[in-house]
Amino acid sequence: MDADRLRAMLAEVASGRLDVDRALARLKQLPFADLGFARVDLHRSVRRGFPEVVFGQGKTTAQVVAISERIVEAGGPLLVTRVEPDTGAALLRRFPGGAHDPVARTFHCFEKEPADRGRGTILVMCAGTSDLPVAEEAALTAWLMGNRVERLFDVGVAGIHRLLDDLDKLAGAEVLVVAAGMEGALPSVVGGLVDRPVVAVPTSVGYGASFGGLAALLGMLNSCASGVTVVNIDNGFGAGYAAALINRKREQG
Numbered sequence: 001m002d003a004d005r006l007r008a009m010l011a012e013v014a015s016g017r018l019d020v021d022r023a024l025a026r027l028k029q030l031p032f033a034d035l036g037f038a039r040v041d042l043h044r045s046v047r048r049g050f051p052e053v054v055f056g057q058g059k060t061t062a063q064v065v066a067i068s069e070r071i072v073e074a075g076g077p078l079l080v081t082r083v084e085p086d087t088g089a090a091l092l093r094r095f096p097g098g099a100h101d102p103v104a105r106t107f108h109c110f111e112k113e114p115a116d117r118g119r120g121t122i123l124v125m126c127a128g129t130s131d132l133p134v135a136e137e138a139a140l141t142a143w144l145m146g147n148r149v150e151r152l153f154d155v156g157v158a159g160i161h162r163l164l165d166d167l168d169k170l171a172g173a174e175v176l177v178v179a180a181g182m183e184g185a186l187p188s189v190v191g192g193l194v195d196r197p198v199v200a201v202p203t204s205v206g207y208g209a210s211f212g213g214l215a216a217l218l219g220m221l222n223s224c225a226s227g228v229t230v231v232n233i234d235n236g237f238g239a240g241y242a243a244a245l246i247n248r249k250r251e252q253g
Helices: 003-015 020-027 042-047 061-073 084-096 127-142 158-163 167-173 186-191 208-221 235-245
Strands: 032-034 039-041 077-079 100-103 106-109 123-126 148-152 176-181 197-201 228-230
Touching: 003 020, 003 032, 032 148, 061 077, 061 084, 061 106, 077 127, 084 100, 084 208, 106 123, 106 127, 123 127, 123 167, 123 235, 127 148, 127 197, 127 235, 158 186, 176 186, 176 235, 186 197, 186 208, 186 228, 197 208, 197 235, 208 228
Parallel strands: 123 148, 123 176, 176 197, 197 228
Antiparallel strands: 032 039, 077 106, 100 106
C-alpha cells in the first residue's frame, strides 16, 4: 500500500463508504507480511515513496517469486535486482506483463507507468561498456521511481574527447550518476564540469590492482571535485535511488 491508496482508504472511512472493521482488516497487512523465510516490508512505500526492492542474489528462485508476489499484491511496483537468468525466466512466467533485463540483471513489473515525480532529468553515465550492468541498474531504478532518465555511455577518460562532445547533456541534467571502474577517474572529471550533484558508482571492472573496485572506490572518495557523493562498489541500485531522492519534487499537502 502506498500513500495514495492509504489516503483513498481513509477518505472512504471518513465518508462512510468503508466501515472501520474492513479498514482495520486491510491495515493488518501493514507493516509487513511474514513469509517465514522473509518479512516483506509492505509499509515502505508509505514511508519512503517506493516499495521494498528485492535483492535477488543469494535467494532461491522460489523465495524471490514468493516475495515478489506479496509486493505485487500490495500494489507494487516490483523491482528485483541481481536476477539470475533462471530466476528471471521464472518471474516472467509468474508475471508475464513484467520485463527481465539481462544486462541490468533486473526484473520489474508495474500496473501503470511511473508518474513523473522529478524536477529535471537524471543523466546516467558510465566510463566503459563493461560498466553497463551497473549503469543500467541505476537508470532503471531512477526511471521506476518516476524520473526522466537519459544515458551517456562509454565516455571514459581514456578518450576524454568523447565526453567533451556531449557537454550539453551534462549541463542539462539535474542529477548525474557516473559509473566507472579501473582507477575511477570519470566522476571527478564530471564533477569539475557541472554545478549539479554527482553520484559516483565504483564498479568492480579492472585488472588485478583494481582489487575488485576498491581502487575506484578510494579514487572517488578522494575526489578533488566538490559535490561528488559515492555509493558502494557495483551499487547501481543505490545510486539510482539516491539520484531519484535528490531529484524528487516537493509534494504539496
